[in-house]
Amino acid sequence: MKRATIKNRQKETLLFRKRLLILVAFVLVLVVLLFIRLAYLQFFQHHYYKTLSAKNNITLAPISPKRGLIYDRNGLLLAKNNPVFNLMVNRSQVTDFQQELNNLQLIISISPAEIQLYKREAKQKRQFEPVPLKVKLTDKQVALFAVNRFQYPGFHIQAQLIRQYPQKTITANVVGYVGRINVEELANIDPSNYAATDYIGKTGVEKSFESQLHGGVGYKQIEINASGETVRTLNEFSPQSGVNLYLTIDTNLQQAAKQALQGLRGAVVAVDPNTGQVLALVSTPIFNPNTFIRGISTQDYSALQNNPDHPLFDRATRGLYPPGSTIKPFIALAGLDSGTVTPKTKLYDPGWFKIPGSEHVYHNWMRGGFGWVDLSQAIIHSDDVYFYQLAMQLGIDRIDSFLDQFGFGQKTGIELNDELAGHIPSPDYKMHLTGHRWFTGDTVTTGIGQSYFQITPIQLAMATAALSLHGKRMKAQLIEGYQFPNQPRMVTTPQELPPVILQNPMNWQTVITAMHHGVTNPQGTSHLFGFGNPIYPAAAKTGTAQVYTVSEDNKGKPLPERERDDSLFIAFAPINHPQIALAVVVENNPSAPRIARKVMDYYMLAQKHWKPEQKPHAS
Amino acid sequence: MPLKTSIKQRFQRRDSGTQYRHWWQLIHIDFILLISILLLNIFGFFILYSASNEQFSLVLSQMGHISFAVIIMLVLAQLPPYWYQRWAPWFYFFSLIALLLVLIIGHISLGAQRWISLGLFRFQPSDLMLLALPMMLAWYFANKALPPNTKEVILSSLIILIPAVFTAKEPDLGSGIVIFTTGACLLLLAGIRWRIILYLLIGILLMAPFLWHFMRFYQRQRVLTFLNPERDPLGAGYHIIQSKIAIGSGGLLGKGWLMGTQSHLQFLPEHATDFIFAVCGEEFGLFGALILLLLYTAIILRCFYIASQAQDTFTRLLAGALSALFFISVFVNIGMVSGILPVVGLPLPMISYGGTSMVTLMASFGILMSIHGHKRLLS
Numbered sequence: 001m002k003r004a005t006i007k008n009r010q011k012e013t014l015l016f017r018k019r020l021l022i023l024v025a026f027v028l029v030l031v032v033l034l035f036i037r038l039a040y041l042q043f044f045q046h047h048y049y050k051t052l053s054a055k056n057n058i059t060l061a062p063i064s065p066k067r068g069l070i071y072d073r074n075g076l077l078l079a080k081n082n083p084v085f086n087l088m089v090n091r092s093q094v095t096d097f098q099q100e101l102n103n104l105q106l107i108i109s110i111s112p113a114e115i116q117l118y119k120r121e122a123k124q125k126r127q128f129e130p131v132p133l134k135v136k137l138t139d140k141q142v143a144l145f146a147v148n149r150f151q152y153p154g155f156h157i158q159a160q161l162i163r164q165y166p167q168k169t170i171t172a173n174v175v176g177y178v179g180r181i182n183v184e185e186l187a188n189i190d191p192s193n194y195a196a197t198d199y200i201g202k203t204g205v206e207k208s209f210e211s212q213l214h215g216g217v218g219y220k221q222i223e224i225n226a227s228g229e230t231v232r233t234l235n236e237f238s239p240q241s242g243v244n245l246y247l248t249i250d251t252n253l254q255q256a257a258k259q260a261l262q263g264l265r266g267a268v269v270a271v272d273p274n275t276g277q278v279l280a281l282v283s284t285p286i287f288n289p290n291t292f293i294r295g296i297s298t299q300d301y302s303a304l305q306n307n308p309d310h311p312l313f314d315r316a317t318r319g320l321y322p323p324g325s326t327i328k329p330f331i332a333l334a335g336l337d338s339g340t341v342t343p344k345t346k347l348y349d350p351g352w353f354k355i356p357g358s359e360h361v362y363h364n365w366m367r368g369g370f371g372w373v374d375l376s377q378a379i380i381h382s383d384d385v386y387f388y389q390l391a392m393q394l395g396i397d398r399i400d401s402f403l404d405q406f407g408f409g410q411k412t413g414i415e416l417n418d419e420l421a422g423h424i425p426s427p428d429y430k431m432h433l434t435g436h437r438w439f440t441g442d443t444v445t446t447g448i449g450q451s452y453f454q455i456t457p458i459q460l461a462m463a464t465a466a467l468s469l470h471g472k473r474m475k476a477q478l479i480e481g482y483q484f485p486n487q488p489r490m491v492t493t494p495q496e497l498p499p500v501i502l503q504n505p506m507n508w509q510t511v512i513t514a515m516h517h518g519v520t521n522p523q524g525t526s527h528l529f530g531f532g533n534p535i536y537p538a539a540a541k542t543g544t545a546q547v548y549t550v551s552e553d554n555k556g557k558p559l560p561e562r563e564r565d566d567s568l569f570i571a572f573a574p575i576n577h578p579q580i581a582l583a584v585v586v587e588n589n590p591s592a593p594r595i596a597r598k599v600m601d602y603y604m605l606a607q608k609h610w611k612p613e614q615k616p617h618a619s
Numbered sequence: 620m621p622l623k624t625s626i627k628q629r630f631q632r633r634d635s636g637t638q639y640r641h642w643w644q645l646i647h648i649d650f651i652l653l654i655s656i657l658l659l660n661i662f663g664f665f666i667l668y669s670a671s672n673e674q675f676s677l678v679l680s681q682m683g684h685i686s687f688a689v690i691i692m693l694v695l696a697q698l699p700p701y702w703y704q705r706w707a708p709w710f711y712f713f714s715l716i717a718l719l720l721v722l723i724i725g726h727i728s729l730g731a732q733r734w735i736s737l738g739l740f741r742f743q744p745s746d747l748m749l750l751a752l753p754m755m756l757a758w759y760f761a762n763k764a765l766p767p768n769t770k771e772v773i774l775s776s777l778i779i780l781i782p783a784v785f786t787a788k789e790p791d792l793g794s795g796i797v798i799f800t801t802g803a804c805l806l807l808l809a810g811i812r813w814r815i816i817l818y819l820l821i822g823i824l825l826m827a828p829f830l831w832h833f834m835r836f837y838q839r840q841r842v843l844t845f846l847n848p849e850r851d852p853l854g855a856g857y858h859i860i861q862s863k864i865a866i867g868s869g870g871l872l873g874k875g876w877l878m879g880t881q882s883h884l885q886f887l888p889e890h891a892t893d894f895i896f897a898v899c900g901e902e903f904g905l906f907g908a909l910i911l912l913l914l915y916t917a918i919i920l921r922c923f924y925i926a927s928q929a930q931d932t933f934t935r936l937l938a939g940a941l942s943a944l945f946f947i948s949v950f951v952n953i954g955m956v957s958g959i960l961p962v963v964g965l966p967l968p969m970i971s972y973g974g975t976s977m978v979t980l981m982a983s984f985g986i987l988m989s990i991h992g993h994k995r996l997l998s
Contacts, residue, residue: 007764019810030946039905041900049866
């Protein structure tokens with residue numbers, strides 16, 4: 001109360017009003033400051049924040065294109081897209097995963113392996129991305145889930161197209177398979193085009209025609225919320241479906257050839273000499289491409305890879321073999337064309353051959369020899385000694401330049417990227433391979449298709465086709481036609497390669513007739529070793545390729561299975577208007593002629609390509 | 620003469636001289652203030668409807684909050700100012716004890732605790748303190764000669780600092796800052812000398828490292844984030860970045876009511892509560908924000924006018940401080956949402972969804988109306 005008496009009301013009121021005015025001024029300054037701040041954000045920086053806002057909620061979602069289908073020459077589906085239904089989990093909507101999983105187990109059983117796979121995939125995806133829990137639901141499971149859907153808000157069913165190969169193993173080496181894109185593949189593709197694609201061609205046509213089969217990615221502009229869920233679609237740019245491909249393969253012939261090779265390691269290549277179209281391209285043993293579709297397990301894959309029979313390896317275009325005696329008709333042609341020998345020239349075969357001045361003995365496959373033989377007999381009986389001498393007289397350069405013209409040691413150009421070229425024997429190649437110079441002995445063994453030969457079954461088939469047409473060469477063709485989405489089927493034109501021209505075209509007939517006699521003559525090797533004598537006129541040549549050089553001591557003892565000789569066989573028919581040319585290779589087993597006969601019979605007789613009135617059987 | 624009766628007599632004397640020109644003055648209502656508040660509330664309903672993703676139930680519930688708050692305001696407006704003066708110390712100590720109580724409960728339950736639950740409803744002692752502190756300080760200075768001397772400044776500083784620190788420790792840094800600043804404004808109005816103000820400012824600056832030490836981890840994060848929001852765009856900086864995007868993308872006229880993508884697609888956090896201003900900025904643009912600012916300014920200026928017309932030390936200090944309280948709440952929230960102040964959890968007065976802040980501010984308007992309505996007209 002003492003202080004109250006000193007209170008000066010008027011002065012205090014004045015002081016208060018002054019201070020209040022200062023406070024009001026201060027408040028107004030701050031209000032203006034707020035307004036300036038807002039004007040800065042909303043006017044001067046509006047454009048910047050508008051862009052950020054759009055980036056927040058508008059995004060492009062890629063749409064995967066439909067992968068092109070693959071058909072055989074008859075329109076049979078080899079690769080298709082199957083709709084499958086997957087059970088997906090929206091993790092943002094699932095609070096207690098274990099509890100909801102237990103509930104779900106009541107209608108759809110989910111195995112621990114599937115849960116493990118789910119957990120692995122969930123780690124790699126962003127929180128709002130749906131993760132598959134169970135793939136390939138059955139119709140019943142889809143229906144069960146659809147009815148009970150409301151009980152499982154965090155789960156939904158997603159339809160997806162998955163590659164399927166209806167012919168399973170039959171065309172696996174040709175068509176190949178698709179699998180998840182790996183890191184190296186990712187580096188070679190346009191990531192934006194594959195934004196919605198999980199799979200990429202790994203081998204065969206699926207790999208070689210990846211860009212055509214894949215098509216172009218589509219996009220939709222969608223509005224998303226902060227959890228990344230789609231609110232609505234604003235705009236859509238449809239994807240461009242992949243191109244459908246028609247292969248020259250005849251699945252029936254392919255299957256017949258595969259059956260003929262059943263249980264053996266080998267390859268069969270059948271081509272139409274007139275077009276170069278590959279009718280069958282078989283490699284055994286083979287894998288089932290369908291196991292690769294949704295991630296093959298590491299175990300299964302390493303089992304395939306470490307299998308000593310190499311089922312993943314396409315022997316038809318990548319297998320490298322010495323041609324053995326199947327090269328003899330070509331060496332004979334070289335001899336005739338160069339004038340080294342004439343059809344009448346006879347050479348003496350005592351059963352062995354020695355290079356003059358050398359001690360090394362080259363044996364004939366027939367111990368006693370055939371005595372005096374001309375070119376025709378040499379082919380019929382596959383006389384090694386005749387061809388040792390012929391090759392030596394020709395010299396390696398002339399042999400090489402002649403074999404070159406048939407495409408030996410070169411890629412045939414079949415539309416498979418992984419095809420290997422191989423090699424024909426030459427001084428350069430030997431030097432490169434072994435570091436040693438070329439000996440005459442190497443030229444001698446070249447005459448019977450041993451030496452440094454490394455050729456593929458498809459090369460052999462194409463060379464046989466060229467021989468059957470008197471030197472006319474077609475490029476190996478695997479794509480018969482193609483079809484862009486919503487357009488008619490287009491046909492690929494066969495391509496001709498530079499022909500082999502002989503100075504005397506009569507020489508073609510000489511060699512072909514000799515090959516024909518090898519079939520018709522009961523003593524001919526083709527006849528003798530299993531091809532027999534079919535009712536249609538065929539020309540053929542056997543071949544045997546040594547895998548291991550057998551020392552004289554071990555002669556007669558049975559060899560381990562994998563060290564036995566490979567057998568080869570080339571054939572075409574009918575001889576005057578060839579419709580099919582074949583090359584067969586069987587590893588460590590002599591059954592190539594028998595297999596060739598089965599395939600040839602299937603094509604000519606079962607498929608009725610040979611009409612008796614067309615060409616009367618001469619024999 | 621006992622102090623109590625002397626105060627009573629003084630007010631009774633003044634009351635007897637009051638003349639009423641309008642019917643609302645009978646119930647001690649300030650018409651201009653009421654209209655401004657209602658306009659603000661109506662605008663608030665539209666913003667809240669959009670911010671709640673068009674949930675009308677939320678708006679209805681907010682209307683319930685407002686109705687309750689208006690009733691409190693009307694009741695408080697009827698109580699004569701001497702009543703507040705008499706009860707001020709009791710109210711202050713009650714609030715202080717309640718603050719201490721939540722602090723202890725929070726400590727025991729090992730978590731942030733701001734509430735005291737009274738069965739049917741719960742209340743935040745820090746909100747009570749927002750009203751109790753100005754009343755206490757005004758009571759303290761009521762019979763002192765102004766400007767205050769050094770001893771009085773120190774004592775009043777303690778009256779301010781104790782609840783401010785308690786609140787900040789809850790931890791409710793936002794309310795702590797508002798309590799502190801409101802008290803500071805009252806000291807300013809009390810006529811504290813500029814020299815002392817300068818000392819106090821220097822003292823605060825020197826105390827800054829000390830304050831930093833007392834902050835919780837997330838509070839430090841907020842301050843660091845305020846200094847550089849891009850430091851952690853998906854973590855601590857996310858709120859402020861998204862809020863600035865919402866406001867900035869609104870432009871001059873906004874994206875339109877209910878058309879805000881930032882709030883409707885959940886990019887903006889807390890869009891119905893603390894960050895509701897960003898919804899207004901996004902959908903109504905600078906234009907809408909300006910209208911909101913003008914409404915707030917109108918209310919604040921009216922409050923200051925009431926303070927300027929108050930007739931004794933207690934009422935004018937109390938009215939001035941309550942006006943400042945309202946402004947500070949608005950400024951801290953908009954400043955935080957627009958990125959010029961650190962993120963402290965404070966609602967936007969009268970607009971954000973929620974009842975406690977609404978009741979507190981309406982109660983302060985009730986007290987202001989009481990001060991204005993019970994004023995004796997000088998003849």
